[in-house]
Amino acid sequence: MAMNESSNLLLGAAHYNRFRPPCQHQNSLNEPAVQVIENNDETDRRASSVQSLQSVISSSKPLTAVSYPRLQYIFPKPYLPPTRANTLNTTTSSSSSKHTTISVHNSVSPIDDLSPSTKIRTQDENKQFVKNNSIDECDVSTHLLKSTTPILPENDENEKILDKKDPIEIRVRCIFSRVGEIDTLNERYTAEIFFEASWFDESQKIGLKYDPQMGHFNPQLVVLNHIGDSLRHEKWYSTNKTDDDNITEITEYHKIRGVFWERMELNHFPYDVQELSLSITTPLTKNDLFFIQNLQKPSGVNRTVFSDQQSWHLYEHVEFSHEEHREEYSLNYNQLHPVVVCTCHVGRKCGYYIWNAYFLIFLITSAALCTFAIPPSNTHGRLQITCTLLLTSVTFRWVVNKSLPTISYLTALDVYAISSIVALCIINVFHGIISYIYYNQLYLATSQPTITTNSLHLSLYPEYSLCRLDRIAFFVFLSIFFVYQVLILIWTFWVPYKRRYAMSHKDEENRAQLLNKIS
Known part of the structure; x- marks a missing residue:
């Protein structure tokens, strides 16, 4: 049989990839060994192929000329426990008398570094070899992975922890x-x-x-x-x-x-x-x-x-x-x-905003209370003044907000300005209600068929019955306005100025510490 070195290596790799038996879990104690009887012609053919392969490998060059160097990394040399090795040697020696296998010892080829189950055999020989050796290839492959995985000693982890810098x-x-x-x-x-x-x-x-x-x-x-x-x-x-x-x-x-x-x-x-x-x-x-x-x-x-x-x-x-x-x-x-x-x-420094914002809003809201001096019969005059003050307050608020960024919450000045606008709206609504009651009474007095002295008096002077209600409303609005101004003043000194006092106190502490260091 004439073949060169590369063809033999390719043949060995092909035999390994093609005829490698699958993972089978068999028990050598329960199943008897299968005896295979081979023909003499087939034995002679195997012997001649073995002889030619050994001659070619012995005359080949070192491992540096092999075209498949990565096989030695993919299939490293296995490490089997002593019990496994003894079992393998025993079963191999017992079956070697009945079968002819190719085993080249001390070879420089990477294929010879494979496990015993990866030698060049036929398909029938592989089956017989697995049965006789009673070795589970899945266990062998698992053991190969475990044997090739590097295990770091415990001292390395301790050294890493010690080497970690603070x-x-x-x-x-x-x-x-x-x-x-x-x-x-x-x-x-x-x-x-x-x-x-x-x-x-x-x-x-x-x-x-x-x-x-x-x-x-x-x-x-x-x-x-x-x-x-x-x-x-x-x-x-x-x-x-x-x-x-x-x-x-x-x-x-x-x-x-x-x-x-x-x-x-x-x-x-x-x-x-x-x-x-x-x-x-x-x-x-x-x-x-x-x-x-x-x-x-x-x-x-x-x-x-x-x-x-x-x-x-x-x-x-x-x-x-x-x-x-x-x-x-x-x-x-x-x-x-x-x-x-x-x-x-x-x-x-809030002096500018106190005089140009708070004080002006206070005056605009206070002017709305002066409309109660107008008789209830003059509804047109009352509503005209309150509506004018309302528009003025809204326009003034937009002018003040130009100096502030567009934020999604209300500032202290916004709360004060909006509450003033709400107060003007309430006063305006009250004047509208008073005017409705006045004209309603006037209509009822003039719609009666027989006009008495009392009804005539009501038709000529209907505001006499509304003066008491209008006076009560004036004092109520005035007291609410006064209480609100007092609450705003208390909140200003209790919340915003409290932080200013804290900042001034920290300045004094910082100045005292600096003087102590210098002294």
């Missing part, structure tokens, strides 16, 4: 060196802010100069709430050796100028206190670092340079809060990034 502490402080114009309508403000972040480095790789491009740790701080391309960001570093020579303190300085977005809380407008914040984040996760306020260096606000001090009162203290930011469009959506928010506070 997040680095970043100590921050912030100084609002200059606060510019505060735009309530567009919800933004301009400022110049000095931000400082410091941390300790124990890597002992930092010499006299710190350079993040040389592989030194850097928090990679980024401003989160700036608007457009107005941001001007300057950054520099400094290093300081601590008492322990192995630890170096690195400080990163930021000088930030630009326009920043800030959501305005206008529930208490015009007595509101707004927060002007600077949000700093990093592309690193919360497992890498975390922010904390630097208590050794004070933070504060420079109030001497404040361009919008005619409309706002700037407080001295700075508050820090910590948040977690999730990148919605990132591949790692589950990673949370730490965010530090530095906030200063400003209180609106």
